[in-house]
Amino acid sequence: MTLRKRANRLLLIVGLLAVATLFIFITDFSGGRQPIWGVTFSRSYALDLQLDWQQTYLALLDELHISHIRLSAYWDEIEAVRGEFDFSDLDWQIEQAASRSRSIVLVVGRRLPRWPECHDPSWLKHLPSDETENELFELIETTVKRYQSNEAVVMWQVENEPLFTWFGFCPPPNRDFLLREVALVKSLDPGRPVLVTDSGELSTWQSVSEIGDVLGTTLYRVVWNERFGFFDYWFLPPAYYRWKADITKKINPNIDEVIISELQMEPWTFDKRMIELTREEQEQSFNLSRFQKNITYARRVGAPAVYLWGAEYWYWLKLQGQPAIWEEAKSLWFD
Numbered sequence: 001m002t003l004r005k006r007a008n009r010l011l012l013i014v015g016l017l018a019v020a021t022l023f024i025f026i027t028d029f030s031g032g033r034q035p036i037w038g039v040t041f042s043r044s045y046a047l048d049l050q051l052d053w054q055q056t057y058l059a060l061l062d063e064l065h066i067s068h069i070r071l072s073a074y075w076d077e078i079e080a081v082r083g084e085f086d087f088s089d090l091d092w093q094i095e096q097a098a099s100r101s102r103s104i105v106l107v108v109g110r111r112l113p114r115w116p117e118c119h120d121p122s123w124l125k126h127l128p129s130d131e132t133e134n135e136l137f138e139l140i141e142t143t144v145k146r147y148q149s150n151e152a153v154v155m156w157q158v159e160n161e162p163l164f165t166w167f168g169f170c171p172p173p174n175r176d177f178l179l180r181e182v183a184l185v186k187s188l189d190p191g192r193p194v195l196v197t198d199s200g201e202l203s204t205w206q207s208v209s210e211i212g213d214v215l216g217t218t219l220y221r222v223v224w225n226e227r228f229g230f231f232d233y234w235f236l237p238p239a240y241y242r243w244k245a246d247i248t249k250k251i252n253p254n255i256d257e258v259i260i261s262e263l264q265m266e267p268w269t270f271d272k273r274m275i276e277l278t279r280e281e282q283e284q285s286f287n288l289s290r291f292q293k294n295i296t297y298a299r300r301v302g303a304p305a306v307y308l309w310g311a312e313y314w315y316w317l318k319l320q321g322q323p324a325i326w327e328e329a330k331s332l333w334f335d
Contacts, residue, residue: 029242029302036305038068038105040262042114042312043077043089049275049316056315057093061100064330069097070105070157070261070307072112073143074119075136082123082135085142098152105195105307106147108140109159109181110170113262117160117168133177140184148189155214157195157261158182163208164199175207182211197261200241201233209252216261217241219301221294222285224268230285238300245303259305263298265291266310274313279322286310288324 041060046053060066071093079085097104111118124132140158147153158181163173182194196212198205200219209215219241224230245258267286269277298306311329318326 027237027239028300029238030299031302033302035260035299035303036068037066038070038103038305038307039064039066039311040070040072040113040307040309041093042072043093044074044119045114046312048273049312051312051316051319054092056312058096059315060311061096061102064311064326066102066311068103068105068305068307070107070113071097072107072114072119072160073139074112075110075124075139076119076121078143079139080121082121087143087146094147094150094152098150102152103154104150104152105155105157106143106153107157107160108143108185109162110136111159111162111168113160115168116170118170129171137181137184140181141188144185144188148192153192155193155195156185156189157197157216158185158212159196161197161199161218164203166199166202175211178208179211193256195259195261200260201236205244205248206251209248209255213254213256215245215248215255215258216307217245217258218262218264219260219298220264221290221297222264222268224270224285226271230268238297238302241301241303257304259307260298260301260303261307262309263294263306264310265294265308266313274316288328291325291328 039060041057043053043057046056060069071090073090077089078087094104094106107113110120124135127135144156159178162178163175165173178196182196185194193213195214195216196208197216197218198208200217205215205217220233222230222232241260248258249255265286267274267277267282267284270281274282314326314329317323
């Protein structure tokens with residue numbers, strides 16, 4: 001083979017690879033269908049933003065008309081005193097959503113959405129592990145029994161990214177214990193599916209996928225750490241999540257569907273609280289343009305449902321006289 005023919009063949013191979021790469025990056029897996037859009041709401045995070053948490057919650061329901069919402073049964077809020085359960089705040093959240101015919105994913109367990117991940121009551125600190133497990137089982141059972149007759153609760157989530165260990169103040173992951181937690185929820189309420197979650201970028205999903213009925217993945221586009229600073233996942237196309245989901249369902253046929261349970265829709269907060277960041281620091285990882293891009297990206301993944309992370313922040317910005325993201329959320333897809 002002459003040198004010229006070799007060069008032409010190499011150019012052809014490079015060209016085909018470039019076309020294949022371009023195809024992977026531009027493919028839209030939605031088929032023109034819109035996902036179910038929802039948000040995660042955290043009373044504790046709203047309070048950390050110095051918001052009236054009830055006003056914030058009602059604004060999400062009534063101004064954005066959110067139809068699907070993920071709520072958390074935080075242990076430190078429900079059982080601040082050992083053996084004394086106070087569900088009043090969670091009752092109110094569920095009642096407000098139910099009265100508007102909204103759908104709820106209710107997260108139970110120890111490791112739940114939002115920092116510090118494990119929301120432990122102070123009295124738990126000195127308990128031995130076996131007592132801690134018994135207390136947690138009692139909390140889960142009490143919570144599930146309380147809301148299992150409420151039709152607004154369409155799915156349980158057991159723990160949040162329970163086998164992911166890179167952040168948060170939590171004990172080491174225990175897969176066997178997670179299996180027991182899921183089994184408990186299923187024994188109490190066999191009619192509802194159980195959602196389990198994992199990191200979208202830093203996990204294969206396979207270990208946790210063997211356990212639940214629905215898998216939820218995080219989807220982050222810009223992250224930050226002390227060593228590298230900001231890091232953009234520009235090299236991960238929507239196909240990365242779509243094909244990973246398809247493979248996971250093939251390997252684990254117990255998984256009915258894979259959803260995006262946490263789409264990044266607020267700034268990365270470094271090691272500070274959100275209210276301590278300047279506007280310039282916030283916009284290093286998130287702004288109106290990034291909001292729009294993340295929505296487009298999530299649509300192209302083709303997941304049946306997408307729960308957005310950071311709705312409390314949008315409302316906080318609105319009250320700071322910066323309503324652009326709130327208005328974008330209102331006008332683009334919530335009906």
